[in-house]
Amino acid sequence: MDDVPLVAMRRSLHALAEGVVSPLRVQATGNEIALQVRPEGFGTPDLPGGGWVGTAGTQLVRVGADGDAKAIAITSLRAAARFVGLDEAAAAALPDDTLEVHAGAALILADVWANGDEALRGLLDGASPADEPAPINLWPEHFDIATELGAGETRATYGISPGDDDHTEPYAYVAPWTAPAETGSATFWNAHGFTGAERPAEDADEILAFFRAARELLTAGGGG
Template structure:
């Protein structure tokens, strides 16, 4: 099992790469901030840059996720920095990256599981990996469904259902709606069951 602190430090580094090295340059060049899960990690919706395990993959080669986002962006031939379409998330482009291979693999598998579950439940809606929160989500009938690798309020992976308008009832166990720990959702079927339960709870009278 990956140490929780290692998982958190890896998640923070991957989030920084997602925002500063992929989403920011993509937005400045293409006007889009959206990212997507890819084999072994994640990448731009229209940018060719992607993360595979512990490497940044570019049209010109593969570069280890070491050094800083600034040095990594220079190797990739892009200008480091977040998109300016939302408030800066505060990632330091000069902070050292710390990406553990096992933790990166776990998070890549979590995004892949979430992508499969969301597509199974909502086949006509494209899930989006949003760089500001680094979560994979979609919205249907004013309810957000998604998976997060963790954040400041809840540091480890979790799945969530977030109605735009608050709901009442036993399903809703979080201020924004409902969440369930990732380690309680070991496969796509379990994740689909949780999200389907959220859909039913959100639409019940």
């Protein structure tokens, strides 16, 4: 997959997350912005009245309280907002420009989120309450899925990003809350654009092994 359609699809989905899907959850709950991984994409958790909205590939999906699902092709933010039921004033304020979509890129990003979600769940499996594990959320601002784990100087954010201004490809990352003693491209803590470690987001087992290696370093001596 060429980086160009991957980046374009990521930006289109990111715009939907920030401009439509998360605001729809805020409208339904009053304050909750976090999203979650859904089959072939992402969406809201189940809404207070039942149902959810989100994406599946290059489609926008609206599931009613009775489980009835409807879908339309992703076109513009304004059309998406009206389809999911966002307040009309908020929908009218959104751009009506057609978003760039690529089916292959959408599937790649969906796989990244699914593998990342599986790895994060594996990381949290059996975690001690003393480590204060945080829920796994897909955050609309940075468009990554992440959790937090650890106490004191061992606490870190563990996540998977579909890419950003510094990364054209998806990647897994660990961002310690206390900066490691040694950082840089030749160290474990090799992240570009932030303090932490990053690795390619490949399969769930490799992502989980990376998370566990970072966890071991942090608990052994604050980052190594």
